[in-house]
Amino acid sequence: MRAVFGLVLLVGMGLAGFAVYMVNQYMEAQTAQLDRAREVAATAPATIEVHAVSRPLTYGELLTKDDVRIIRYVRDALPAGSFVTEEELFPQGVDVPRVVTLPMLENEVIMANKVSEPGASRGLTALVEPGYRAFPVQGRIASGFGDLRPDDRIDVYWTGRLRDGREVTNLIKSGLQIIAIIGEPGGRTPQNVIVQVTPEEVALLTQAQNSGQLTLALVGTGDVTATGNVTVDNSALTGEQDVVAEPAPVVQERQRCFVIQRSGMTRTEVEIECSE
Known part of the structure; x- marks a missing residue:
């Protein structure tokens, strides 16, 4: 009986030791995972909430509150002209939409150069830049x-x-x-x-x-x-070349020389040989 009791005691102690070992391993793994998560979080770039379109939009469409969603974007890579707050996107209220001037894809960040001013006309005047x-x-x-x-x-x-x-x-x-x-x-x-x-x-x-x-x-x-x-x-x-006409030969007229002969009141031109 004592032998059986001792055997049971040894088995129980072994199981308890193994359980303690497994718990320690689990705790160490959890701690390592938490440390890695903290390292990743510490090195991950900071993000910011920004407004994007919830569906594809093309030129001339109205941009309303229903077409907008919030996404997270890397703060340091945020494009200039993006809208962070609803007040920036709809400064005159959500009932005054903007006109889309350049096409945008779903989840694309809304930028000022792709939308008109609030309340602008949907005609071509909203698409033309100043000047x-x-x-x-x-x-x-x-x-x-x-x-x-x-x-x-x-x-x-x-x-x-x-x-x-x-x-x-x-x-x-x-x-x-x-x-x-x-x-x-x-x-x-x-x-x-x-x-x-x-x-x-x-x-x-x-x-x-x-x-x-x-x-x-x-x-x-x-x-x-x-x-x-x-x-x-x-x-x-x-591959044809333009034909250039040859200039016509220049014909020099013979030089003629004259002298004036007078006979009373009459003047007469008489051709003579020209001296060189």
């Missing part, structure tokens, strides 16, 4: 190229005839920003777009549309390459 003008441009695009969209940038080429009869194509403006599309898209050509230009560019584009045909070329996203003067005529395609 610029909205101008309609009708030009050809390649068939099957796709539809141009607001915020795209385009190069405008003019094709027409010069005074000497040559037909040329010139790059007249590069990197113009589209702020609106006229009519429904659908791959038709020509396509009408509204671009944002200076008053001087309005005059240039008006003259170009009245004197020739315009072609629109899409500029790649992020392309800031400076484009110089581009002029192409038929000779660049065919």
Whole structure:
């Protein structure tokens, strides 16, 4: 009986020791996890609550309170012009919406350069920056190229005839920003777009549309390459050289010399041989 009791005692002590060991291991693991969490929290960038759109929005739509949600954003990477408080986004109250001037994707941070002032008109006046003008441009695009969209940038080429009869194509403006599309898209050509230009560019584009045909070329996203003067005529395609007419030979007239002979009141010119 004593032997059995001693055996039970030994087994109990072993189980108790194993339980203590497992508890210590668990506590050490929990402590290590807490320490790692504290280290991550200490090195993680600070975040801030900021207003973003809750659904995709395109140009001309009204931005209301129902289209806004709060997200957390890295404080040091917050874009300039973001809205942190509701009072900044709707300073005249949530009943006075803003107009979307540039398309935004779902959960995209709302920035001041993508919305109008509160209460602004939904027309083109809300899309044009100060000092610029909205101008309609009708030009050809390649068939099957796709539809141009607001915020795209385009190069405008003019094709027409010069005074000497040559037909040329010139790059007249590069990197113009589209702020609106006229009519429904659908791959038709020509396509009408509204671009944002200076008053001087309005005059240039008006003259170009009245004197020739315009072609629109899409500029790649992020392309800031400076484009110089581009002029192409038929000779660049065919390789033909302009024929320059030889000047006509100069015919020198024979020099003639005269003397005056008088006979009474009569004066007569008599041709004589010229002396060298």
